[in-house]
Amino acid sequence: MGTPTSLWQRSREAVYAEIASVAMRLFLEQGFEQTTIDEIASTAGISRRSFFRYFGTKEDIVLGHLAGRGELVRDELDQVPLNVGPWEALREALDKVNALEVEPGVTLRLAKMMYETPSLRSRSIEKHLHWQSLLIPDIRRRMAIAEDDVSNPAPGAILASVIACLDVAGEAWVLSGGAEDLATLYDRAVCAVREKS
CATH class of the missing domain: 1.10.10.60 (Homeodomain-like)
Incomplete structure (x- = not known):
C-alpha cells in the first residue's frame, strides 16, 4: 500500500x-x-x-507531462529483455506507456497549436532531448557497447531517430485532421529511417 x-x-x-x-x-x-x-x-x-x-514557463502548461513520460518510457524499457534489439525495445516501451495513442481529451486543435507554435515546438524538442539522456544507458547496454566507449554514435543516433519519428508522426497526424492512426504513422516513419539504400 x-x-x-x-x-x-x-x-x-x-x-x-x-x-x-x-x-x-x-x-x-x-x-x-x-x-x-x-x-x-x-x-x-x-x-x-x-x-x-x-x-x-507558459510552454510547460502544454508540455509539462513530456518529462514525466520520458521516465515512464525508461522504466518500461528496463523491463524489456536485453536480447531484444534497440528499435524493437523502444517500440515496445512506447507502446506500454501509450505514447503512440492520442489521449482522451487531447483535441486536434491542441495538437495543431503545438505544431504551429515555434516556442512550443522547440520546448517539445528540448524535453525529448531529455528523454535521450534518460534512455541512452539502456540502449548502450542493449548494443553491448561499453560505458566508457564514447566514440560510438549508434545509440544516440537510434534515439534521436526514434524521437524524430515521434515528432513527424505527430505532425502527420495533425495534417491528416486526426484521421490517421498515430502508431501506424510512427511505424511508417521508422521504416523509412531504417530502409537501406
Missing part, C-alpha cells in the same frame, strides 16, 4: 490542475501566443508569482 497523499499535496495538485485547465481554455479560445501569463494568473485567481510556483 502506497504512502497516503498529504492534504497539502492534494491541494497543490488541485491548484495545478485548475491553472492548467484555465490556461488551456484560454489557449484554445484566443491562441497560445496571444495569451499572457498575467491573463492566465488573473483568470485563475492567483498572482503572477503564484503561477511560477507551479509552472516554469
Whole structure:
C-alpha cells in the first residue's frame, strides 16, 4: 500500500490542475501566443508569482507531462529483455506507456497549436532531448557497447531517430485532421529511417 497523499499535496495538485485547465481554455479560445501569463494568473485567481510556483514557463502548461513520460518510457524499457534489439525495445516501451495513442481529451486543435507554435515546438524538442539522456544507458547496454566507449554514435543516433519519428508522426497526424492512426504513422516513419539504400 502506497504512502497516503498529504492534504497539502492534494491541494497543490488541485491548484495545478485548475491553472492548467484555465490556461488551456484560454489557449484554445484566443491562441497560445496571444495569451499572457498575467491573463492566465488573473483568470485563475492567483498572482503572477503564484503561477511560477507551479509552472516554469507558459510552454510547460502544454508540455509539462513530456518529462514525466520520458521516465515512464525508461522504466518500461528496463523491463524489456536485453536480447531484444534497440528499435524493437523502444517500440515496445512506447507502446506500454501509450505514447503512440492520442489521449482522451487531447483535441486536434491542441495538437495543431503545438505544431504551429515555434516556442512550443522547440520546448517539445528540448524535453525529448531529455528523454535521450534518460534512455541512452539502456540502449548502450542493449548494443553491448561499453560505458566508457564514447566514440560510438549508434545509440544516440537510434534515439534521436526514434524521437524524430515521434515528432513527424505527430505532425502527420495533425495534417491528416486526426484521421490517421498515430502508431501506424510512427511505424511508417521508422521504416523509412531504417530502409537501406
